[in-house]
Amino acid sequence: MSLRSTQIAVAAAAALVAACGAASTDDRSVNTPPGPVGFPRQVLLVSSQDAEASGSLPLERCVWVASTAEQRRQGLMNVDSMGGADGMVFVQDQPTSGAFWMKDTFLPLSIAFFGGDGLFIDAVDMAPCMSESDSDCLRYPTPSNYLLALEVHQGELQRFGVGEGSAVALNDRSCSASTIE
Missing domain, CATH: 1.20.5 (Single alpha-helices involved in coiled-coils or other helix-helix interfaces)
Incomplete structure (x- = not known):
C-alpha cells in the first residue's frame, strides 16, 4: 500500500x-431506560360516573406504582417511554397537598388527582423541563387532600376513562402489558 x-x-x-x-x-x-426502573406494575380500575347505573365494568389499566417516598421523588424522571404501562400512580401515605414538577422528565404528561374515596378531584397538563436550574422548572400545585395522583401521556386522560365523576381503585393484581388500545 x-x-x-x-x-x-x-x-x-x-x-x-x-x-x-x-x-x-x-x-x-x-x-435512558425504556421505562421506569424499580417500580411494580399493578392494575388500576377506572370507573365512570354512570358505571353503576349503566352496569358497565370498570376499565382496567396497567400502571407503574410509586408508593415509597423515593419512588415518588423519582417518578418518570429520565425515561423516554412508559415502558409497557399506561401511566404511573403516585400513592400517598395519607391525604396530602403540595406540588409536582417536571424536572428531567422527557414526556409531556397529564396528571389527575383523586381523594381518599377514589373520586376524581382535578387534572392538569404538565410540560417537560430540561433546565439545568431547578428554579426554572414550573411547580404544579396539587389540590388539598389528594391520596392518588395518576400521570399519563398528555391528552390521554379521557381515553383512560378519567374525568369529572370518575373514580379509581388500585387493584392488588400485577400486570405486564399495556391495556390502552
Whole structure:
C-alpha cells in the first residue's frame, strides 16, 4: 500500500470513529431506560360516573406504582417511554397537598388527582423541563387532600376513562402489558 493510500485509509477511519462517537453522546434512547426502573406494575380500575347505573365494568389499566417516598421523588424522571404501562400512580401515605414538577422528565404528561374515596378531584397538563436550574422548572400545585395522583401521556386522560365523576381503585393484581388500545 502506498503512503498516499495509507493516509486516505487512516483519515477515513478517523472520520468514521468521530462520526460514531458524536452520534451516541446526545442520543437519549441509548442513555435512558425504556421505562421506569424499580417500580411494580399493578392494575388500576377506572370507573365512570354512570358505571353503576349503566352496569358497565370498570376499565382496567396497567400502571407503574410509586408508593415509597423515593419512588415518588423519582417518578418518570429520565425515561423516554412508559415502558409497557399506561401511566404511573403516585400513592400517598395519607391525604396530602403540595406540588409536582417536571424536572428531567422527557414526556409531556397529564396528571389527575383523586381523594381518599377514589373520586376524581382535578387534572392538569404538565410540560417537560430540561433546565439545568431547578428554579426554572414550573411547580404544579396539587389540590388539598389528594391520596392518588395518576400521570399519563398528555391528552390521554379521557381515553383512560378519567374525568369529572370518575373514580379509581388500585387493584392488588400485577400486570405486564399495556391495556390502552
